Amino acid sequence: xxxxxxxxxxxxxxxxxxxxxxxxxxxxxxxxxxxxxxxxxxxxxxxxxxxxxxxxxxxxxxxxxxxxxxxxxxxxxxxxxxxxxxxxxxxxxxxxxxxxxxxxxxxxxxxxxxxxxxxxxxxxxxxxxxxxxxxxxxxxxxxxxxxxxxxxxxxxxxxxxxxxxxxxxxxxxxxxxxxxxxxxxxxxxxxxxxxxxxxxxxxxxxxxxxxxxxxxxxxxxxxxxxxxxxxxxxxxxxxxxxxxxxxxxxxxxxxxxxxxxxxxxxxxxxxxxxxxxxxxxxxxxxxxxxxxxxxxxxxxxxxxxxxxxxxxxxxxxxxxxxxxxxxxxxxxxxxxxxxxxxxxxxxxxxxxxxxxxxxxxxxxxxxxxxxxxxxxxxxxxxxxxxxxxxxxxxxxxxxxxxxxxxxxxxxxxxxxxxxxxxxxxxxxxxxxxxxxxxxxxxxxxxxxxxxxxxxxxxxxxxxxxxxxxxxxxxxxxxxxxxxxxxxxxxxxxxxxxxxxxxxxxxx
Numbered sequence: 020x021x022x023x024x025x026x027x028x029x030x031x032x033x034x035x036x037x038x039x040x041x042x043x044x045x046x047x048x049x050x051x052x053x054x055x056x057x058x059x060x061x062x063x064x065x066x067x068x069x070x071x072x073x074x075x076x077x078x079x080x081x082x083x084x085x086x087x088x089x090x091x092x093x094x095x096x097x098x099x100x101x102x103x104x105x106x107x108x109x110x111x112x113x114x115x116x117x118x119x120x121x122x123x124x125x126x127x128x129x130x131x132x133x134x135x136x137x138x139x140x141x142x143x144x145x146x147x148x149x150x151x152x153x154x155x156x157x158x159x160x161x162x163x164x165x166x167x168x169x170x171x172x173x174x175x176x177x178x179x180x181x182x183x184x185x186x187x188x189x190x191x192x193x194x195x196x197x198x199x200x201x202x203x204x205x206x207x208x209x210x211x212x213x214x215x216x217x218x219x220x221x222x223x224x225x226x227x228x229x230x231x232x233x234x235x236x237x238x239x240x241x242x243x244x245x246x247x248x249x250x251x252x253x254x255x256x257x258x259x260x261x262x263x264x265x266x267x268x269x270x271x272x273x274x275x276x277x278x279x280x281x282x283x284x285x286x287x288x289x290x291x292x293x294x295x296x297x298x299x300x301x302x303x304x305x306x307x308x309x310x311x312x313x314x315x316x317x318x319x320x321x322x323x324x325x326x327x328x329x330x331x332x333x334x335x336x337x338x339x340x341x342x343x344x345x346x347x348x349x350x351x352x353x354x355x356x357x358x359x360x361x362x363x364x365x366x367x368x369x370x371x372x373x374x375x376x377x378x379x380x381x382x383x384x385x386x387x388x389x390x391x392x393x394x395x396x397x398x399x400x401x402x403x404x405x406x407x408x409x410x411x412x413x414x415x416x417x418x419x420x421x422x423x424x425x426x427x428x429x430x431x432x433x434x435x436x437x438x439x440x441x442x443x444x445x446x447x448x449x450x451x452x453x454x455x456x457x458x459x460x461x462x463x464x465x466x467x468x469x470x471x472x473x474x475x476x477x478x479x480x481x482x483x484x485x486x487x488x489x490x491x492x493x494x495x496x497x498x499x500x501x502x503x504x505x506x507x508x509x510x511x512x513x514x515x516x517x518x519x520x521x522x523x524x525x526x
Contacts, residue, residue: 174273193251
């Protein structure tokens with residue numbers, strides 16, 4: 020056996036015995052430091068050593084008194100062997116009970132001595148390696164925890180019932196709940212949107228049941244924000260891991276893809292608007308002239324039958340056809356309004372005045388529907404730069420929609436809320452609201468829930484607001500709220516292009 024590199028402290032006042040021990044240990048590659056008294060031993064103990072050989076019988080004290088001092092000195096990572104005569108076996112046993120690694124009886128067998136020292140040395144080194152590994156694990160755990168807490172992705176560990184076992188700070192920040200308070204919370208029942216809960220439960224069950232090792236899915240979570248409850252789309256990658264107690268945990272990492280999905284939706288909408296605009300311009304040009312011709316001929320026919328017997332009976336179908344042609348003409352006008360490139364003729368516009376005018380224009384229709392229409396606006400003017408005619412068109416359309424969607428005995432409100440750089444105009448009703456599926460399509464051309472709707476009204480409003488560099492947002496919560504945000508000054512065309520397609524429906 021070899022003790023190469025070992026550091027040994029020898030505490031013995033017998034010169035001959037000590038010399039023999041030094042020789043035996045040195046031949047095996049150990050470095051030996053010797054002390055003859057307790058005082059010398061305590062002084063040498065401040066240096067690094069791995070194994071101490073201590074004679075119980077020392078001139079100034081018993082070797083037993085050195086045990087706690089030697090084990091605690093320095094880094095505290097060392098072992099002590101006691102040397103004793105046969106007559107002092109009880110002392111040796113007491114020393115082991117007090118923490119000595121082993122004892123050596125005089126006269127000793129050199130091989131047994133070396134074997135005991137080697138075992139003690141191995142114990143010290145194994146313990147040192149364990150401490151080193153433990154420290155490395157703690158550092159690694161700290162690094163991983165720091166990474167988990169600083170990464171922007173949502174990280175969750177869920178039990179088999181979908182309850183949170185662990186969560187990182189990103190998940191806490193998004194949900195507005197402290198990390199500690201998330202533990203034990205049912206993620207699906209607390210945060211997942213009701214329409215997505217079944218899908219979430221199926222994914223967790225499939226992972227826990229072993230049908231899948233990995234799964235990817237998207238679901239919406241409902242969180243509290245400055246403006247109240249709102250939804251975020253989260254894209255999840257999940258894996259199942261069996262624990263030591265045979266339970267299964269689901270490890271899930273999620274990315275907030277709300278803005279990405281919104282950008283994709285805007286891109287699809289822009290493509291549709293562009294395609295429909297090209298089609299509408301061509302169709303409107305081809306259809307308008309024949310419609311005008313048919314309308315004129317019907318007027319001639321109507322005058323000719325007026326003097327004939329049964330003229331009223333003959334004139335009724337003519338008037339019906341005229342009414343349908345008029346409706347088609349309005350549809351063509353909508354096509355042209357949607358497709359034709361529009362220029363902004365900007366001037367100073369008082370949005371409070373525009374809001375009050377629109378309410379007066381819609382008051383008769385609202386009265387027929389038994390709906391109260393009110394304006395919530397400052398008494399002083401709220402001035403922006405814009406095209407008054409086009410802004411009136413937007414608000415007329417929105418208030419008209421709100422009156423149609425409202426309930427008898429209900430209320431429609433148009434609010435004007437000025438800000439430093441922009442003004443928000445909010446049109447709200449207390450009707451049945453808009454379903455989430457329809458809300459996603461609210462600005463698509465030709466999409467309408469009205470039996471006779473063209474599906475171009477909201478698309479045109481969106482285009483006109485975008486021309487002003489503004490944004491439209493639609494919320495459906497206890498009725499419907501349409502928010503139009505307009506800058507105080509009309510941006511340049513380049514800035515408007517960057518913001519085009521910025522409609523944001525929200526449920």
